[in-house]
Amino acid sequence: MTTTTAAEKKIIAVTIDGTPVGVPEGSTILDAAQKAGARIPTLCHHPSLAPIGSCRVCLVSVAGVDRPATACNTQALAGMAITTRSEGLFNLRREVIKMILAHHPLNCTPCPLNGDCRLQDMAYEYDLTTFDFSEYLLKTVEFPWKAFSTPILDYHPRRCILCGRCVKVCAEIRGLGAITMNGAGAHTVVEPVMADRESQSRCISCGECMRICPVNAIEERMGSAKGKPWETTKTQTTCTYCGVGCQLDLNVVGGRVVGVTTRDDVGVNRGRLCSKGRFGYTFIHSPDRLSRPLVRNAAGELEETTWTTALTLVAREFRRIRDNHGPQALAALSSARCTNEENYLFQRLARQVFGTNNVDHCARL
Numbered sequence: 001m002t003t004t005t006a007a008e009k010k011i012i013a014v015t016i017d018g019t020p021v022g023v024p025e026g027s028t029i030l031d032a033a034q035k036a037g038a039r040i041p042t043l044c045h046h047p048s049l050a051p052i053g054s055c056r057v058c059l060v061s062v063a064g065v066d067r068p069a070t071a072c073n074t075q076a077l078a079g080m081a082i083t084t085r086s087e088g089l090f091n092l093r094r095e096v097i098k099m100i101l102a103h104h105p106l107n108c109t110p111c112p113l114n115g116d117c118r119l120q121d122m123a124y125e126y127d128l129t130t131f132d133f134s135e136y137l138l139k140t141v142e143f144p145w146k147a148f149s150t151p152i153l154d155y156h157p158r159r160c161i162l163c164g165r166c167v168k169v170c171a172e173i174r175g176l177g178a179i180t181m182n183g184a185g186a187h188t189v190v191e192p193v194m195a196d197r198e199s200q201s202r203c204i205s206c207g208e209c210m211r212i213c214p215v216n217a218i219e220e221r222m223g224s225a226k227g228k229p230w231e232t233t234k235t236q237t238t239c240t241y242c243g244v245g246c247q248l249d250l251n252v253v254g255g256r257v258v259g260v261t262t263r264d265d266v267g268v269n270r271g272r273l274c275s276k277g278r279f280g281y282t283f284i285h286s287p288d289r290l291s292r293p294l295v296r297n298a299a300g301e302l303e304e305t306t307w308t309t310a311l312t313l314v315a316r317e318f319r320r321i322r323d324n325h326g327p328q329a330l331a332a333l334s335s336a337r338c339t340n341e342e343n344y345l346f347q348r349l350a351r352q353v354f355g356t357n358n359v360d361h362c363a364r365l
Helices: 029-036 087-103 118-125 165-172 208-212 275-279 307-325 340-354
Strands: 011-016 019-024 059-062 081-083 153-155 179-182 189-192 218-220 233-238 247-253 256-261 294-296 302-304 332-334 359-361
Touching: 011 029, 019 029, 029 059, 029 081, 059 087, 087 118, 153 189, 165 179, 165 208, 208 218, 256 275, 294 307, 332 340, 340 359
Parallel strands: 011 081, 332 359
Antiparallel strands: 011 019, 059 081, 153 218, 179 189, 233 247, 247 256, 294 302
């Protein structure tokens, strides 16, 4: 049995805005346009998900076809002549974006995505203001009427553009199907999938729906104010909750970590994180964290000291226990949050210095 790789697929020729381009058979018009360097606006499209085609802003014209096609989910066929930019397409896309903005108000100032939002950029590109879509008298759900699939997240129906990316990522990437779209027209909302009112949500609080949302309709309920993009410094680091090595960006505003974001093209996780990796950062600035070593004085009270004093005391006590009771009186418990190198050094300390094989780690408990 043989399989066909992407490199072995038949190459077909299509024309994008008059420019010939060859793409593998089975590619979409959007794939062909990207290869040709032609920009087509999208909102619902995401490279990690199967095409959705819900937002309709990627409309293009195909020669010989009497109606526009959505580029993200229309297959490119050999000999196709495709137009991505024209006055007619501009007006069609402008009308589609107007309908989206009639549901999603341009109240951008308080939104954390202000200045880094694709929908906001489209409104500017297509010269749209609140006066342009006042003719669409849509009355949408103003506030969530009940809790979302997890207490960690808030869902804002007024911001939701009903692109379906959150539902797709939960089903395709996580394999859970914990949320779905219910309702009709402007009253459609995203809500948890429940067998009945007494059943628990399938949600595992991973936050993938929040990450994939293009308009911040799903946002983190916990933590500090996120700050605007121009106020935020992002530092790439490795998640320390387990040994997988997921990459993430710590979002820092005013010297404090206020959130975690990821990038689709970085690390073994490719943008995905578990609930601990995405939301377990608030301990960083917890007032309960010890910032200085503490040693008990003669009265039995803890008092601050230097690292040199603390480590010397610990080393002396380890030596005393080993000499008086033997190496088997000592045991070493390591952490799964340490790196492999740190754990290697730790077990060498236990085996070669303490002389004991009593070594374990918290991930097995």
